[in-house]
Amino acid sequence: MSDVARPREADLAALAKELPVPPCSSAHREEQRTALLACARTRRLCPMGVRGTRRYVLLAAVAAAVVVAAGLAASVRHTAAPEPASDKRAAGDPDRAPRYRAVVRPHVGARVQRVSAAPDEVVRVHEGVVDFDVAALLPGERFRVVLGDGEVEVRGTAFSVTVADDRLLAVRVHRGAVDVKAGQTAPLRLEPGQQWSAVEPDDPDDAVAPSPGARRRRSLRAAEAAFHRGWLLLKRGDAEQAARAFTRADDQGAGGRHSLAEDASFWRAVALGRAGHDAQARAAFQAFLARFPSSDREGEAAAVLGWLLIDAGDRRGAERHFRGASTDPREDVRASARAGLAAAAAGAGAGAGAGSSASVETTRKGPDLLRETEPTATEKRHADR
Amino acid sequence: MTGKLLPLRRIEGLPSEMSDEALIAACATGDTAALGALYDRLQPALWRFLARLVGADADEIDDLVHGTFMAVNDSAARFRGGSSVRTWVFAIASNLARHHVRSEVRRRGAMGRLLDAPPARRAERPDESAEHRQLLVRLREGLDQLPHDLRMAFVLCDLESFPGAEAAGVLGVPEGTLGRRLHEARRRLRSFINGEDGSPPRRGGAGARGTVP
Numbered sequence: 300m301s302d303v304a305r306p307r308e309a310d311l312a313a314l315a316k317e318l319p320v321p322p323c324s325s326a327h328r329e330e331q332r333t334a335l336l337a338c339a340r341t342r343r344l345c346p347m348g349v350r351g352t353r354r355y356v357l358l359a360a361v362a363a364a365v366v367v368a369a370g371l372a373a374s375v376r377h378t379a380a381p382e383p384a385s386d387k388r389a390a391g392d393p394d395r396a397p398r399y400r401a402v403v404r405p406h407v408g409a410r411v412q413r414v415s416a417a418p419d420e421v422v423r424v425h426e427g428v429v430d431f432d433v434a435a436l437l438p439g440e441r442f443r444v445v446l447g448d449g450e451v452e453v454r455g456t457a458f459s460v461t462v463a464d465d466r467l468l469a470v471r472v473h474r475g476a477v478d479v480k481a482g483q484t485a486p487l488r489l490e491p492g493q494q495w496s497a498v499e500p501d502d503p504d505d506a507v508a509p510s511p512g513a514r515r516r517r518s519l520r521a522a523e524a525a526f527h528r529g530w531l532l533l534k535r536g537d538a539e540q541a542a543r544a545f546t547r548a549d550d551q552g553a554g555g556r557h558s559l560a561e562d563a564s565f566w567r568a569v570a571l572g573r574a575g576h577d578a579q580a581r582a583a584f585q586a587f588l589a590r591f592p593s594s595d596r597e598g599e600a601a602a603v604l605g606w607l608l609i610d611a612g613d614r615r616g617a618e619r620h621f622r623g624a625s626t627d628p629r630e631d632v633r634a635s636a637r638a639g640l641a642a643a644a645a646g647a648g649a650g651a652g653a654g655s656s657a658s659v660e661t662t663r664k665g666p667d668l669l670r671e672t673e674p675t676a677t678e679k680r681h682a683d684r
Numbered sequence: 685m686t687g688k689l690l691p692l693r694r695i696e697g698l699p700s701e702m703s704d705e706a707l708i709a710a711c712a713t714g715d716t717a718a719l720g721a722l723y724d725r726l727q728p729a730l731w732r733f734l735a736r737l738v739g740a741d742a743d744e745i746d747d748l749v750h751g752t753f754m755a756v757n758d759s760a761a762r763f764r765g766g767s768s769v770r771t772w773v774f775a776i777a778s779n780l781a782r783h784h785v786r787s788e789v790r791r792r793g794a795m796g797r798l799l800d801a802p803p804a805r806r807a808e809r810p811d812e813s814a815e816h817r818q819l820l821v822r823l824r825e826g827l828d829q830l831p832h833d834l835r836m837a838f839v840l841c842d843l844e845s846f847p848g849a850e851a852a853g854v855l856g857v858p859e860g861t862l863g864r865r866l867h868e869a870r871r872r873l874r875s876f877i878n879g880e881d882g883s884p885p886r887r888g889g890a891g892a893r894g895t896v897p
Contacts, residue, residue, distance in 0.1 A: 311823075311870055312842035318824055320735040321742040323728070332723050335750055336716045339757045405717040413715070 340404050400442050404430040414445070421445055424462045432457045433475070449481035458489075469496040522548045526563050533570055542570035561591045565600060572603065581607045598627025602635040605643075614643045704769035711760035719757050726773055727753075729844070733774065736839045737781050739828070752777040771853040774840075778854055782832050819877065826876035830869055837865035838873070 398417045405411045409427025413420075418440040422431070425447070433442050433453050444451040444460055449467040451460060456475020461468040467481045471494040479495050480486040489495055529544030545567035549560055568583030584604040588597060602624040608617035617639060624636035702710070702721065710718030727749060734748045755776050763772060827835060833855070840851040841862070852862040 311873060314819065315736075315823055315827070315838070315843055315873075318736065318820060318827075320732050321745065323731050323742070323745075328727060331746060331750065332720060332727075335723060335753050336720055338750070338754060339716050339719050399713055402714055403717075405720075409717065411717050413710075413713075 400434050400436055400440065402432040404432070406430070417442075419443075424460055426462055428459060428461045430457070430459045449479065451477050451479050453477045469494060471495075522550075522559055522563070526559060526566075529563070529566065529570070533566065533573070538570045538573035542567050542574055542576075545570055561587075561594055561596070564590060565594070565596050568600065569603075572607065577607055577610060581611065598624040598629065598632045598636070602627070602632050602639060605636070605639045609639065609642060618643045705765060708756075708760045708763045708769055711757050712763070719753065722756065722769075722773075723753055726770065729770075730773065730777055733839065733844050734777060734781060736843050737778075737835065748777065748780055751780050755780065767853045768850070771850050774846075775854045775856065778836055822877050823873065826873045829876065830872060834865050834869035834872065837862055838869040841866050842870075 400417050400420055403422060406428040409429050410425040411429050412423050414423050415421045420442045423445050433456050436442060442453050446462050446467045451470055456477055457473040458477050459471045470479050472489045472491050474491055477489050478486045479489060525544050525548035529541045529548060532541035532544055545563045548563035564587045568580055568587055571583050572580035584600050587600050601620040605617040605620035621636040621639040624632055627633055707718045707722045730749055731745060734745050738744060756773055836855055840846045840854060848859050848862060852859045
């Protein structure tokens with residue numbers, strides 16, 4: 300083994316840090332997070348349900364005993380004042396730690412905080428959808444959900460609250476009853492199965508504070524619309540506007556490694572080329588190849604980029620890309636690459652004819668990318684949506 | 685509920701703004717938003733740590749990360765604050781990894797695919813690139829052959845750059861013991877890479893999988 304392969308002690312850690320770590324995309328992380336929280340909630344349900352119920356039964360029994368004892372004492376002395384409910388509970392609560400009557404289950408993306416514990420338990424919801432499961436309250440106890448513009452007060456119930464931008468959007472009652480007070484309106488009592496909504500949403504996704512998944516879906520819809528528009532413009536010959544539309548499609552949520560992002564990025568480069576913006580087209584194709592190195596379009600993009608580089612006088616760069624394209628599965632791409640290599644070798648593309656910056660001339664470009672072309676099945680799917 | 689846990693600290697801010705200790709306290713009361721915030725904070729480092737510790741199979745790492753946070757959630761009420769939350773969480777992960785029954789075939793397959801990918805550090809010449817990749821394969825093999833305790837010491841100190849006291853806290857050993865393990869881990873790795881352990885340094889570890897000429 301050569302010296303290269305014999306690390307000194309000091310190099311060992313540095314070398315080990317080069318060991319590959321499987322990538323964990325943000326989308327994957329979000330999926331795992333959702334799964335984790337779902338599991339945590341499910342697991343919480345049983346223990347909390349059983350232990351909590353037992354504890355409350357015990358506390359209720361102790362409190363009842365205290366009440367009975369107090370009643371007896373009062374009947375004897377005729378002077379006993381009623382104890383606050385919290386003190387009664389504390390009498391049966393040896394560690395006097397704060398008690399929460401509600402199990403709070405924020406959905407992904409929700410922002411919620413507990414403000415205080417029983418006897419006046421308050422939960423502040425800033426954003427998102429939150430489910431509450433409130434155990435039966437003892438006398439004198441309250442449970443409230445406070446929002447930027449409203450308040451929901453309950454007594455032993457299960458319900459969901461939806462909040463967006465600190466505004467109450469919806470309340471749905473699963474069990475028990477709740478009083479909803481939104482803004483300046485009079486309190487409204489909701490029974491099981493009833494729901495209250497601030498607005499009638501057109502889009503189901505708008506009915507709730509958008510979860511990350513809903514946001515992604517929404518931006519993907521916008522991206523698909525932009526792609527569709529770009530495609531129509533390109534077919535119509537308005538390459539300039541088409542390039543802008545494809546840029547929007549790439550920016551609006553399609554970013555990352557979504558197939559739509561791949562298509563939008565590719566066709567943006569093509570549109571720039573057709574619009575005569577060679578420098579921008581070169582940069583766009585280079586960006587495409589860097590972002591999607593295993594794309595089916597890789598050879599095609601490399602071939603077109605090669606011709607654009609020949610036009611720009613960069614024969615060495617062109618050769619590199621033509622070599623990459625010369626193994627493409629498509630014959631027309633390979634033919635274009637072969638012609639490009641010959642042109643580069645002959646000098647400045649003389650062997651291939653043309654050579655002006657009407658680089659979009661297609662006779663020398665096997666893939667014919669920079670003139671009107673048909674979309675792939677994927678692109679048709681995106682464009683048809 | 686113990687005196688150590690202070691659920692009311694949650695009023696100090698949103699979960700994302702709370703201290704690690706406050707998040708653990710909130711987890712102990714069943715607050716899944718707090719668990720989510722803790723996940724956001726620690727997952728990237730935990731993922732990398734477990735990947736380096738047990739290999740490169742993403743599914744296995746997912747399982748371990750998930751198991752770690754579930755254990756954190758279940759044990760939050762028992763957190764006594766004797767160490768930092770990060771140390772405590774990594775100790776849980778370390779214990780899970782120790783008992784994790786790995787599928788060697790799957791792991792080596794995944795590692796092989798990763799090592800076959802273009803190296804992050806581009807060598808000037810193709811032969812240098814191949815040799816460098818071979819060295820990485822050899823190092824991975826050496827790391828796999830280390831006993832768990834030695835591998836933990838090496839990964840925590842040399843790869844994750846944990847301070848000595850914190851790494852010792854994760855492993856639950858005195859700092860002196862950690863130092864000895866680290867020294868032994870480095871010695872064995874060097875010896876393995878240089879073929880001084882009796883096994884000849886194989887030409888083209890990756891090539892054995894038919895990817896490097």
